[in-house]
Each structure stands twice: as structure tokens, then as C-alpha cells.
Amino acid sequence: MIENIMTKNWGYQISQTRKINLDEVDLTIAQKILDMEPTFRLCISCGGCTATCTAGSFTDFNIRRVNLMIRRGQLDGLYEQLNHCMLCGKCHLVCPHGVNTRKVILLMKQLLSEYESHRQINKEEKNV
Amino acid sequence: MNQIEGKQKIWAEYQKEIGDDNFFFVRSCIRQSFFPGSEQTFLKIMREYLGKRVIEDYRHTTCTGIGYHSDIVKLPTIETVVARHFSLMAENGCENYVPSCVTSFGIYSEILDTWEHFPDEKERIAQFLKEATGRTLATPKNLAHTSDIIYKFRNEIAAKAKFKLVNKKTGQPLKVVEHIGCHYSKMFAKRSQGGQEFPHVLVGMIEAWGGEVIDYPERRHCCGFGFRQYLVMANRGYSVANSYKKFESMEPYHPDFIVANCPGCAMFMDKWQYTIGSMEGRTFDQEGKGIPVLTYEEMAGLVLGIDPWELGMQMHQIPVETLLDKMGVDYDPDKKFLGFNDEQLPKPPEIVFQRD
Numbered sequence: 001m002i003e004n005i006m007t008k009n010w011g012y013q014i015s016q017t018r019k020i021n022l023d024e025v026d027l028t029i030a031q032k033i034l035d036m037e038p039t040f041r042l043c044i045s046c047g048g049c050t051a052t053c054t055a056g057s058f059t060d061f062n063i064r065r066v067n068l069m070i071r072r073g074q075l076d077g078l079y080e081q082l083n084h085c086m087l088c089g090k091c092h093l094v095c096p097h098g099v100n101t102r103k104v105i106l107l108m109k110q111l112l113s114e115y116e117s118h119r120q121i122n123k124e125e126k127n128v
Numbered sequence: 129m130n131q132i133e134g135k136q137k138i139w140a141e142y143q144k145e146i147g148d149d150n151f152f153f154v155r156s157c158i159r160q161s162f163f164p165g166s167e168q169t170f171l172k173i174m175r176e177y178l179g180k181r182v183i184e185d186y187r188h189t190t191c192t193g194i195g196y197h198s199d200i201v202k203l204p205t206i207e208t209v210v211a212r213h214f215s216l217m218a219e220n221g222c223e224n225y226v227p228s229c230v231t232s233f234g235i236y237s238e239i240l241d242t243w244e245h246f247p248d249e250k251e252r253i254a255q256f257l258k259e260a261t262g263r264t265l266a267t268p269k270n271l272a273h274t275s276d277i278i279y280k281f282r283n284e285i286a287a288k289a290k291f292k293l294v295n296k297k298t299g300q301p302l303k304v305v306e307h308i309g310c311h312y313s314k315m316f317a318k319r320s321q322g323g324q325e326f327p328h329v330l331v332g333m334i335e336a337w338g339g340e341v342i343d344y345p346e347r348r349h350c351c352g353f354g355f356r357q358y359l360v361m362a363n364r365g366y367s368v369a370n371s372y373k374k375f376e377s378m379e380p381y382h383p384d385f386i387v388a389n390c391p392g393c394a395m396f397m398d399k400w401q402y403t404i405g406s407m408e409g410r411t412f413d414q415e416g417k418g419i420p421v422l423t424y425e426e427m428a429g430l431v432l433g434i435d436p437w438e439l440g441m442q443m444h445q446i447p448v449e450t451l452l453d454k455m456g457v458d459y460d461p462d463k464k465f466l467g468f469n470d471e472q473l474p475k476p477p478e479i480v481f482q483r484d
């Protein structure tokens with residue numbers, strides 16, 4: 001007898017992995033920021049910036065998370081997130097490693113807007 | 129001190145002391161259900177092949193570790209249960225305590241460590257034990273997991289070997305994935321062989337018996353058991369994802385089999401292959417049959433030439449015949465599902481993993 005195991009109801013599904021393969025993701029934006037603002041390299045993801053961020057207190061914006069996502073090449077939705085930043089610079093004042101967060105944020109906005117517009121153009125070209 | 133002596137000195141710090149004889153052996157709840165042959169094989173190897181004295185006591189109970197790790201059993205309760213187990217050991221005139229389960233081994237290590245650092249707590253538990261059972265608290269001179277014991281006697285086993293961990297056709301060593309239970313070496317590293325960084329307990333056996341250890345990226349990743357994530361059915365997807373990650377990572381190295389020293393790890397790495405095969409129609413070996421998963425007693429038993437069905441290898445979810453054929457082990461396929469008195473037990477259905 002051969003059991004038809006493919007039709008079983010297991011009551012759960014295999015969780016998708018959160019593995020990020022750095023050879024496969026796009027790290028060009030991260031690299032450009034590192035070139036233009038070398039203090040970005042010093043971030044230890046402590047979250048001091050997020051803790052002090054007023055924008056983060058009222059929205060789901062999290063600057064530490066955005067920094068990390070850029071470093072991992074996970075760029076989707078980051079531009080919209082950065083629109084919450086008021087460029088007040090409080091994060092720069094508290095950063096224990098002296099990361100010039102305000103400059104990093106400005107660079108991220110500029111590079112991500114170029115990235116988003118490229119993506120939009122590609123999408124439209126595909127649709128034509 | 130020259131370089132080699134220096135290295136030997138450092139390595140000596142990673143060695144643990146393991147008793148030599150007069151062992152008090154305690155069984156595992158999980159293993160008695162899923163690998164009943166393995167504990168029997170441990171006793172057989174110790175008594176018949178190595179001539180050691182191993183004592184069991186029918187009054188030994190569960191350590192309640194699974195209940196403890198799922199927040200059902202409180203700390204003082206499990207401490208008192210463990211205190212009773214230790215007093216059984218003392219009553220039997222033994223000082224070397226040998227649990228067969230890695231979860232229990234972790235529990236015993238944790239409680240001994242707690243008592244060492246908090247003598248008041250030890251006093252309190254001694255009092256509980258007295259009130260509940262009239263017994264007196266004793267502690268073992270030596271605590272070693274059953275895999276430590278097999279490791280200690282690996283060269284004696286190699287000297288009696290009938291088979292090596294070698295592919296009989298090609299003459300090449302079998303490629304083995306070794307998996308150490310987290311509760312063996314990650315919580316109380318000093319109580320394990322080789323510590324957290326260089327767990328050597330299974331490597332030592334594999335190399336002594338002719339196999340080759342595979343070093344793959346997710347080698348030290350948890351199998352995903354972890355009690356909480358498994359016990360609630362809806363969470364099992366997380367548990368299986370951990371094993372999945374390991375299987376994907378070891379796949380390119382073409383392992384001939386996996387060996388684990390923890391009952392939960394061996395069980396899950398065996399059964400999750402069936403689950404993944406059933407859900408996604410994929411396996412991680414080249415023949416589409418799955419990678420056999422062994423306990424270290426089964427591995428030792430095969431090396432010593434014990435019949436695989438006597439070892440209980442018919443209980444595996446992933447069939448072991450591919451491995452037996454590679455090693456050149458003689459086995460009778462018709463006897464696979466014979467019970468005691470040669471009574472034919474029901475055969476499980478044949479499983480095909482591939483999608484149409």
C-alpha cells in the first residue's frame with residue numbers, strides 16, 4: 001500500500017526562513033553611503049537613536065531598523081518610512097559611536113528616491 | 129613548553145572526567161518511545177562487550193524535564209524529583225550517574241550547578257525530599273551522559289569492530305553529520321566533552337570507527353525541538369524550519385547519515401524529513417529516500433555487528449537500508465517487522481516523497 005501523504009492536513013506550515021544571502025541582495029546603496037559618510041560603518045545597532053527619536057515615538061518609524069535594512073540590502077518600503085524623519089538631529093547627538101545619522105538619512109533619501117524612480121521606470125517599460 | 133604541549137594543555141581543559149565503572153543508568157521518556165532499541169543496546173555494549181557494571185532501578189521516574197521546560201512543573205518540584213533520583217543512586221551503592229536523555233542531562237547539570245552556587249536551596253530541597261519520601265539527599269560524584277560513556281570506550285569498541293564506517297564498495301569513509309543536543313554542551317559547557325566550542329563526543333566516535341565528519345555551515349544550529357515551539361501544534365512550523373535550514377546546509381556535502389546524541393534531535397531530524405517530504409515533496413539526499421538518522425548506540429551497534437533489527441532501526445521514519453547497504457551489513461529484509469517470538473507486526477505503508 002502506498003500512502004498519499006501529500007494530501008495530509010498537518011495543522012501547521014513550514015515557517016519561511018529569514019536567512020539573507022548577502023551575495024544575492026543589492027548592497028550598492030549601502031556601499032555608496034559607506035563611501036560618502038564613513039561613520040555609517042561605526043553603527044553597532046544599539047538603538048540609542050531610535051530611543052530618542054520623536055518621530056519614532058509617534059509612528060512605526062525606527063531609524064536603527066532602517067540602518068540595518070540598508071546594510072542588508074532589504075530596501076522595500078524604506079523610502080516611505082524615511083518620510084517620517086524630521087531631520088531634527090537628536091539621534092546624532094545621542095549616538096555613542098558618533099554616527100552622523102542625519103547625513104546618513106539624507107543620503108538614504110536621495111539614493112532611495114533614485115532607486116525607486118528606476119524601479120518605477122522599469123515597471124512601466126515592462127507593462128508597455 | 130613547546131607548541132604541541134601547549135595545545136595539549138589547552139585541550140585538557142576541555143576534557144571532562146567520566147567514571148570508569150559502576151554506573152547508575154537512568155532511562156529517557158522520549159527514547160523509550162522512539163528508540164527503544166538504543167537504551168537496550170547501551171546496556172548490551174556496556175555489560176556484554178565492555179564488562180561493566182550498570183545498575184538500573186525500576187523506581188526511577190521521569191525527570192519532569194519536558195514539563196519544566198514548558199512551564200508546567202515548577203523548579204522546586206523538579207529539584208525534589210531529581211533529589212529522589214540521586215538518593216536512589218546512593219541506595220544502589222553507585223556514584224556515577226548516567227542519564228540516557230540529553231534533556232535530563234541538562235536538568236541534572238542545571239540543578240547540581242544551582243546547588244553548588246546556592247547551598248541554602250540545596251538545604252531546602254533536602255528538607256522537601258525528607259518530608260515527601262523520608263529519603264536523604266546525595267549527589268553523584270560524576271555525572272556523564274550515555275554518549276560520554278560510549279565516547280570514553282570508543283577505542284575499546286573499535287578494537288571489537290566487525291564493520292567500519294566505510295563505504296564497502298568504494299573503500300571511502302562514510303560522510304557523517306554529527307549533531308550535538310543544545311542541552312548537552314551549550315548550557316553547561318564544562319560538563320560536556322570539548323565544551324561549547326569543540327564538542328568532540330560524536331566526532332571522537334566517528335573518527336575512531338573510520339568515518340569522516342562533515343563540517344557544514346549550520347552544524348551547530350539547533351534542530352528546532354525546543355519544547356515550547358514544538359508542543360503547541362500551531363508553532364511547529366517554526367520548529368521544522370530549523371531542521372530545514374540544517375538539511376539545506378548539509379545537502380551539498382552528500383552526507384551518508386546523521387548521528388545525534390540527543391533523543392529530541394534524533395527524533396526530529398528523522399521525522400521532520402518525512403514532514404518536509406510530505407509537505408513539499410523534497411528530500412535532501414540524492415536518491416530521494418531521505419538521510420538516515422542514527423543514535424550513537426545504533427552507530428556503535430552497527431560497528432559491533434549487532435543485527436539492525438535488534439538495534440530497533442525499523443522504528444526509523446527514514447529507512448536505514450541505504451546506509452546498511454553502503455556498510456555491507458548483512459540483514460534480512462523479511463525480518464524487519466518481526467516482533468518477539470517471530471510474530472509478524474503490521475508493516476507501515478510505503479512512502480513516496482516526490483510530487484507527481
Ligand code: SF4
Nearest residue numbers: 053085086088089091
Ligand atoms: S533626525 Fe530623524 S531619525 Fe533622527 S531623531 Fe530626528 S526625526 Fe528621528
Ligand code: SF4
Nearest residue numbers: 043044046047049095
Ligand atoms: S545610536 Fe548610533 S550606533 Fe546606535 S543604532 Fe543609532 S546610529 Fe547605530
